Amino acid sequence: MYKTFFGFKEHPFNLTPDPRYLYLSRYHREALDHLLYGINQRKGFIAITGGVGTGKTTLCRALLDHLDDTTKSALIFSSFVSDMEILKSIAHEFGVTVPGETESKNALLDAINHFLLRVFREGGNALLLIDEAQNLSRTVLEQIRMLSNLETEKDKLIQIVLVGQSELKEVLSGHSLRQLDDRITVRYHLKPLDQEDVRGYVEHRLVVAGGKGDVRFSHGAFKRIYSYSGGNPRRINAVCDRALLLAYTAEKRAVSGKMTARAILDLRGGIDTDGNRPPGSGQGQWWKWVLPAVLFFMIAAGFGVWTFRDHLFGSRSIVTSENRPTVPVAQKPAPTLLLTNKQSIAGLFDLVEGSISPEDDHGSIQMSLVSFPLSAEYYTLLKMPFRIDTPVSMHRGPSAYLLIHHATPEGAVALDADGNPRNLTRDFILEHWGGQVSWVYPYADNRFFLSQGMQSPAVLTLQEILQGLGYLVTPNGFFDQRTCEEVKNFQNEFGLKADGVVGSRTLALLYQMADKQHELHP
Numbered sequence: 001m002y003k004t005f006f007g008f009k010e011h012p013f014n015l016t017p018d019p020r021y022l023y024l025s026r027y028h029r030e031a032l033d034h035l036l037y038g039i040n041q042r043k044g045f046i047a048i049t050g051g052v053g054t055g056k057t058t059l060c061r062a063l064l065d066h067l068d069d070t071t072k073s074a075l076i077f078s079s080f081v082s083d084m085e086i087l088k089s090i091a092h093e094f095g096v097t098v099p100g101e102t103e104s105k106n107a108l109l110d111a112i113n114h115f116l117l118r119v120f121r122e123g124g125n126a127l128l129l130i131d132e133a134q135n136l137s138r139t140v141l142e143q144i145r146m147l148s149n150l151e152t153e154k155d156k157l158i159q160i161v162l163v164g165q166s167e168l169k170e171v172l173s174g175h176s177l178r179q180l181d182d183r184i185t186v187r188y189h190l191k192p193l194d195q196e197d198v199r200g201y202v203e204h205r206l207v208v209a210g211g212k213g214d215v216r217f218s219h220g221a222f223k224r225i226y227s228y229s230g231g232n233p234r235r236i237n238a239v240c241d242r243a244l245l246l247a248y249t250a251e252k253r254a255v256s257g258k259m260t261a262r263a264i265l266d267l268r269g270g271i272d273t274d275g276n277r278p279p280g281s282g283q284g285q286w287w288k289w290v291l292p293a294v295l296f297f298m299i300a301a302g303f304g305v306w307t308f309r310d311h312l313f314g315s316r317s318i319v320t321s322e323n324r325p326t327v328p329v330a331q332k333p334a335p336t337l338l339l340t341n342k343q344s345i346a347g348l349f350d351l352v353e354g355s356i357s358p359e360d361d362h363g364s365i366q367m368s369l370v371s372f373p374l375s376a377e378y379y380t381l382l383k384m385p386f387r388i389d390t391p392v393s394m395h396r397g398p399s400a401y402l403l404i405h406h407a408t409p410e411g412a413v414a415l416d417a418d419g420n421p422r423n424l425t426r427d428f429i430l431e432h433w434g435g436q437v438s439w440v441y442p443y444a445d446n447r448f449f450l451s452q453g454m455q456s457p458a459v460l461t462l463q464e465i466l467q468g469l470g471y472l473v474t475p476n477g478f479f480d481q482r483t484c485e486e487v488k489n490f491q492n493e494f495g496l497k498a499d500g501v502v503g504s505r506t507l508a509l510l511y512q513m514a515d516k517q518h519e520l521h522p
Contacts, residue, residue, distance in 0.1 A: 002248035002377050009210030011493075013241040015234060017055075019062035023204040023233075025197040028059060031188045035063050035161065038186035039071070039127055044148055044156040045183045047172065048163045050190030053234025056163050057131055059190070070124040079135040083143040086136075087112070090128060090147075112147070116157040126158045134164035138176055145180040192231030198222060201233065202240055215244075220257025228264045239263050245377050249426050335417040337424075338400035344387045344438075345369060347403045347415055351385040352440040367442045370508045373495060376433040380407050381469070381513050389434035402432055441508040450502040452484040459483070462502060465514045466490060 003011055012021075022028065031048055038046040050056050057077075064073060074093030081089065087108040091098050096115045098108060119126050130136070130144075148160055162168065166189075172181045193201055199222050206215055217225070221243065229235035242263035243255045250259070339347065352367060379388075388402040402424075405413045411425040450459055460477035467473050471486040484500040492498040496505055 002244050005248045005251075006215050006244065006253070007210065007212060008206075011241070012205040012209035012211065013237040013244070015237055017058040017061055019058060019065060021205050021208050022055070022058050022062040023197070023201040025193050025201065027191045027193070028055060031059055031190050032063065032066070034186055034188040035059075036066060038161070039067070039125065039159045042125065042155045042159060043185045044159065045180070046159065046161045046186040047168065047184045048161065048188050048190065049166055049168050051166055051192065051232065053232045054190045054192055055233045056190060058233075060129055060131055060161075060163055063129070067127070070122075071127055072119055072124060073127040073129065076128070076130045077132070079130060079132040081140065082137075083140050084108070086140050086143060087147075091115075094126070109147070120155070120157050127161065128158055129161040129163065131163045132165075133162040134168040134171055136171075138174075141171075141177055141180055145183065148183065192229075193233065193236075194231060195222075195226045198226045198229070198231060198236060201236060205237075205240075214253055215247075215255075216253065217243075217255045217260075218257055221255050221260040224257055224260040224264060228267075238267055242266055245375070246430075248377065249430055335420065337402060337414055337416050337422060338390065339387075339403055339417060341399060341401065343417060344401035344403050347419070348385055348387060348438070348440045351405070352442060365442050365444055366446070367440050368446075368508075369438055370441050370505070371436055371438040372509065373435055374437045375435075376430050378494075379404075379412070379429060379433075379437070382407060382437070382439070383514060384439055384512050386437050386439040386512065388429070388432060389436040389438075390432045391434045402429075439508075439512055441511055443504075443507070446504055448507070449504075450479060452479050452481065452500060454479045462487075462510070465510050468515060469513060 002008075024032065031050075035046060035048065037043075048056060048059070060075070064075075067073065072094060074090050076086070076089055076093065078089070084105060087105065088098075090096075091108055091112055094112065094115055096111050098111045116126050128144075128147075136144075144160060148156065148158060162172075162184075164171075169189075171177070172184070199217075202217060202222070202225070207213075217240075225236055225239055225243075228239055239260065240255075240263075243260045246259045246262055247253065247255045252259075348369070349367065382404075383406075385406070386404050388404060390400050390402060392399075403415045404424075405415055405421060408423070411423065411427075411429055413421050414424050416422050450456075450462055455478045457477065459479045460475055462479075463473045463475040463477075463483055466483070466486055467475060469490070471490060473483050473486045487502060487506070488498040488500045490496075491500075491506060494509060496509070502510070
């Protein structure tokens with residue numbers, strides 16, 4: 001993992017909206033100032049818009065850290081809701097107690113209004129923040145407007161922040177929502193980062209992740225990052241994460257412009273766009289077309305000379321047994337490394353069946369093929385045989401797979417179509433990494449799970465596996481709070497549902513990453 005190689009405590013370019021990573025560019029600072037001004041001055045409605053991936057959600061989460069304890073906040077991140085559902089969500093987020101049997105809109109409104117009046121009497125403020133607000137229906141937006149009607153002679157009792165993509169401006173400008181649009185007194189449109197801010201953004205995230213300043217991006221790398229991303233933070237994260245992986249595979253602590261260009265090429269699926277042209281097209285590439293044509297005419301001319309040599313040179317050749325041309329014996333083509341779906345699955349099952357000892361198999365072991373989206377940096381953690389989906393851009397025919405027997409310090413050992421082992425370099429694996437891996441998971445009971453509060457040898461094995469992977473647990477056989485938190489960290493890092501429960505998917509991944517002596521069986 002490049003995290004360990006570079007000395008990071010966590011991955012610096014995750015796409016999750018973590019407020020610790022918020023880089024206050026000029027635009028983000030202005031947006032935050034607008035939010036704080038509107039909330040503290042009780043302006044009522046505030047609208048923050050911006051393009052996809054510009055950091056709006058991260059900004060919302062960071063806003064909460066700038067509010068004092070007197071501000072009660074309700075955050076709504078699910079915007080595909082009805083008018084009743086939005087009221088129930090608001091009441092729940094504010095901690096408003098509503099009789100469980102009520103389905104009355106008036107009862108919900110009364111309960112929320114009483115809460116807002118109590119907060120105001122106690123000298124506090126109430127904030128309702130709705131993310132992805134462009135998805136709200138007209139009915140829900142009108143309901144939110146009605147919610148803002150409660151006010152004193154001077155102050156609004158609730159401050160409502162609508163955060164959404166650029167389409168939110170079009171939604172609010174509609175004729176049916178003109179009353180709501182007129183109430184919005186604070187607006188800000190969040191713009192992408194400029195070129196100088198891109199450097200600051202990248203360096204800020206490296207520091208927050210625990211970097212000590214020994215990871216460097218070159219001037220050329222920053223130019224390419226800005227050119228590719230257009231200052232969009234989400235795209236910056238994607239290309240920087242890929243570039244760090246390439247630097248790790250090359251065992252370099254500096255990310256060059258060339259590495260960044262390769263990272264961008266990978267993100268584009270192998271297509272290098274220059275005015276949306278693939279590599280090898282456009283101006284400057286004429287020789288790639290002329291050279292084959294020249295070779296074709298040279299071969300055709302040579303064939304013509306040979307065919308009409310008697311007419312041209314007035315001589316005839318006599319073929320004898322001594323000068324008869326030798327016809328080469330056809331050689332069997334080398335077996336391919338790229339396997340079909342059927343070949344790769346059959347190979348996986350054969351490898352796993354061969355690894356199960358007879359005394360362990362009493363007819364109760366079942367085997368399931370599992371697939372995971374996985375970043376290439378993690379492949380060295382996989383202990384059991386697995387297959388790699390190769391990128392679609394590498395072949396035009398059916399899907400193709402690499403069957404990996406085991407990883408090595410230099411790369412991996414794969415099995416070809418004849419079952420022969422073939423050594424692969426790390427560069428080869430990264431070049432053929434399509435983002436999806438599969439393996440066969442043997443299990444005895446698909447209902448088996450581990451959760452907080454349990455105590456058993458299986459829990460002890462789980463803790464030993466997590467500890468071996470670098471998670472901070474103490475192997476004691478008891479599924480305590482620390483173990484639960486580290487299970488969630490493991491699940492979050494590998495894209496699983498971070499609920500702290502070790503179910504079938506988590507077990508399958510732990511099985512793949514466990515040393516042989518620590519295999520986790522139900």
